[in-house]
Amino acid sequence: MMRRRSTTLLTGCTALVLALGATACGGSGPVTAGGGDKALGGQSVTVAGVWSGTEQENFQKVLDAFTEKTGAKTSFVSTGDNVSTVVGSKIEGGNAPDVVMVPQVGVLKQFAGNGWLKPLSKTAQKSVDTNFADVWKTYGTVDGTLYGLYFKAAHKSTVWYSPDALTQAGVEPPKTYDEMLKAGQTVSDSGLAAFSVAGQDGWTLTDWFENIYLSQAGPEKYDALAAHELKWTDASVVEALTTLGKLFKDKQLIEGGRKGALNTDFPGSVEKVFGPKPEAGMVYEGDFVAGVAKDQFGKEIGKDANFFPFPAVDGGEAPVVSGGDAAVVLKDGKNSKAGMALLEYLATPEAAAVWAEAGGFLSPNKNLDPASYGDDVTRATAESLVGAGNSVRFDMSDQAPAAFGGTKGTGEWKILQDFLRDPSDPKATAAELEAAAAKAYKG
Numbered sequence: 001m002m003r004r005r006s007t008t009l010l011t012g013c014t015a016l017v018l019a020l021g022a023t024a025c026g027g028s029g030p031v032t033a034g035g036g037d038k039a040l041g042g043q044s045v046t047v048a049g050v051w052s053g054t055e056q057e058n059f060q061k062v063l064d065a066f067t068e069k070t071g072a073k074t075s076f077v078s079t080g081d082n083v084s085t086v087v088g089s090k091i092e093g094g095n096a097p098d099v100v101m102v103p104q105v106g107v108l109k110q111f112a113g114n115g116w117l118k119p120l121s122k123t124a125q126k127s128v129d130t131n132f133a134d135v136w137k138t139y140g141t142v143d144g145t146l147y148g149l150y151f152k153a154a155h156k157s158t159v160w161y162s163p164d165a166l167t168q169a170g171v172e173p174p175k176t177y178d179e180m181l182k183a184g185q186t187v188s189d190s191g192l193a194a195f196s197v198a199g200q201d202g203w204t205l206t207d208w209f210e211n212i213y214l215s216q217a218g219p220e221k222y223d224a225l226a227a228h229e230l231k232w233t234d235a236s237v238v239e240a241l242t243t244l245g246k247l248f249k250d251k252q253l254i255e256g257g258r259k260g261a262l263n264t265d266f267p268g269s270v271e272k273v274f275g276p277k278p279e280a281g282m283v284y285e286g287d288f289v290a291g292v293a294k295d296q297f298g299k300e301i302g303k304d305a306n307f308f309p310f311p312a313v314d315g316g317e318a319p320v321v322s323g324g325d326a327a328v329v330l331k332d333g334k335n336s337k338a339g340m341a342l343l344e345y346l347a348t349p350e351a352a353a354v355w356a357e358a359g360g361f362l363s364p365n366k367n368l369d370p371a372s373y374g375d376d377v378t379r380a381t382a383e384s385l386v387g388a389g390n391s392v393r394f395d396m397s398d399q400a401p402a403a404f405g406g407t408k409g410t411g412e413w414k415i416l417q418d419f420l421r422d423p424s425d426p427k428a429t430a431a432e433l434e435a436a437a438a439k440a441y442k443g
Contacts, residue, residue, distance in 0.1 A: 038070055040338050045075075046075050047075070055360060065350075087116075103398075104402075108142065149346055155382075156210075165190075170186065177212070194253045195284065196283040200261075200262060201266045204284075215310075217240060242426045255279050267296070274292075274305055287362060290377065291360055322392050356368060357374065412433060
């Protein structure tokens with residue numbers, strides 16, 4: 001089953017042979033690779049995170065490179081989606097991991113609020129200042145203290161399409177939202193539905209809303225709404241819902257109509273574009289669409305499946321919405337010193353290069369050589385993310401309390417599913433969103 005926050009991405013290619021030079025690992029003196037003394041030899045680091053399968057295997061390559069560099073052994077514990085509950089129970093049981101890969105800003109804030117986290121070391125902070133846009137530092141900071149190092153990112157402003165479908169319809173990738181709907185109409189007229197929409201998974205609908213809202217209302221209002229400093233009844237929210245409603249109302253544009261969309265989950269939405277029997281020409285979701293298209297349906301990325309950036313809405317800037325996994329060090333871990341050394345390593349371009357070469361990964365590290373990525377489409381996606389600099393905005397629902405922005409069958413997910421079912425009254429939907437948000441943010 002596809003996880004809500006999955007950043008599973010594009011394509012596996014070659015395994016990395018990492019030539020490690022002598023580099024400081026922070027606070028422990030010089031660390032040498034290969035033979036020689038290893039500053040953390042005999043120590044071990046336990047890392048917890050949501051990853052499993054290929055993602056876990058590729059992250060293990062990063063951990064193995066850390067071991068080669070420092071001598072510290074590592075072990076990874078997969079938590080499943082509910083990181084907060086699993087980590088909380090481990091802390092209570094006296095078995096806290098040293099490092100946690102946290103997939104949501106809201107969870108990072110919760111951990112910090114509980115007093116569970118160690119601030120990043122000066123070495124790690126310096127690397128963050130050097131290698132990352134300020135926005136990533138902001139999302140890793142709680143009450144003025146930097147706790148989180150964003151190692152893996154998702155680009156959630158990508159619309160994936162079948163080049164054959166667009167070519168047969170005679171349309172080019174659009175530059176504006178209105179052009180996208182017009183192109184979709186042309187695709188529909190050619191006999192294939194324009195969009196496959198995964199309405200069964202409410203999180204995909206929050207991503208549609210967030211891209212429209214960021215472009216149409218702008219980053220300042222986006223930030224205010226994300227913090228619930230702006231009410232969901234604001235006119236800007238109603239306007240964004242109205243814009244989204246234009247797509248939802250048009251039965252020709254959505255494969256299966258609204259009812260069909262509500263019965264389509266995320267993997268199913270990708271299958272309807274890239275599966276053996278295509279039913280639609282385009283599917284909006286993050287860069288991880290390509291991983292499904294390649295791994296499950298054998299599509300060659302760049303040839304059989306490609307993307308265009310989510311287009312600008314009503315004269316705004318084209319949006320760049322992201323998600324990501326932040327590494328944090330727990331105070332109660334048995335070896336928080338070695339844990340911090342791991343974070344210092346993860347902050348480097350060298351660490352990011354290991355997973356970039358393995359595939360299925362985007363890094364927000366602006367000093368990672370783009371040549372590290374194994375194919376042109378992944379490279380273009382990464383360059384778009386890094387090139388957006390401080391205009392990147394983290395997934396809004398991931399910043400919200402889980403009761404509002406991250407729980408199946410309730411809050412924003414359910415309300416937007418109801419809106420997909422009946423998009424006739426954006427004002428009423430905005431009022432429902434505000435009522436749910438007010439309750440969750442008070443909790």
